[in-house]
Amino acid sequence: MTLNFSHFTAALIFSICASTVFGITQRDNTRAMIRYGLYCLAWFIGGVLVAGWFMWFLKR
Amino acid sequence: MANEKTIANAAVPQTNMMRVIAPLAGWLIPGAGHLIQKRWIRGILIFLSVTIMFFSGLGMQGKVYGFNLGDLLDMLGFIGDFGNGLFYFIARSMDWGQGAIFRATADYGTKFVVCAGLLNFIAAIDAHHIAIGKKQ
Numbered sequence: 001m002t003l004n005f006s007h008f009t010a011a012l013i014f015s016i017c018a019s020t021v022f023g024i025t026q027r028d029n030t031r032a033m034i035r036y037g038l039y040c041l042a043w044f045i046g047g048v049l050v051a052g053w054f055m056w057f058l059k060r
Numbered sequence: 061m062a063n064e065k066t067i068a069n070a071a072v073p074q075t076n077m078m079r080v081i082a083p084l085a086g087w088l089i090p091g092a093g094h095l096i097q098k099r100w101i102r103g104i105l106i107f108l109s110v111t112i113m114f115f116s117g118l119g120m121q122g123k124v125y126g127f128n129l130g131d132l133l134d135m136l137g138f139i140g141d142f143g144n145g146l147f148y149f150i151a152r153s154m155d156w157g158q159g160a161i162f163r164a165t166a167d168y169g170t171k172f173v174v175c176a177g178l179l180n181f182i183a184a185i186d187a188h189h190i191a192i193g194k195k196q
Contacts, residue, residue, distance in 0.1 A: 003119030
């Protein structure tokens with residue numbers, strides 16, 4: 001089976017999975033885990049969007 | 061008083077066993093280190109995260125590295141892949157992840173498989189921390 005993800009979808013799947021594990025392993029209580037997971041997810045997705053727009057400007 | 065001592069002594073061997081078993085189980089089956097310590101939701105989330113990443117990587121035609129003493133990046137790739145535990149051995153035995161790379165996302169797939177293994181290493185260490193009482 002071959003999966004044809006777009007670059008953004010691949011980055012989104014990576015971000016969600018990595019943020020989940022980071023949240024669980026890097027914090028001690030449930031509330032802090034959720035907050036840290038969301039914080040990591042926001043940075044991952046934000047970084048992807050910023051890098052994407054940067055490359056778009058670079059191309060022009 | 062004596063009863064408390066008995067309970068404390070009974071708990072020590074279990075903790076000593078668990079500090080070895082939890083990370084090993086967590087490495088072999090993602091999330092198992094948490095599940096055997098009754099951290100059900102954490103265990104299931106770790107299992108889902110590592111499994112989805114690993115199989116997405118394979119689905120994107122990512123490469124699974126075998127043991128090698130060649131290029132440094134290939135050796136590091138093997139270490140990362142090895143973190144997937146049982147999934148790694150299944151993938152190697154079934155010859156998955158051996159295809160030639162034809163698409164740009166196949167390179168992403170290779171990184172997905174490596175990162176899934178590294179995340180599983182982190183989760184296994186977290187299971188060890190729970191077993192030794194360093195974390196709840």
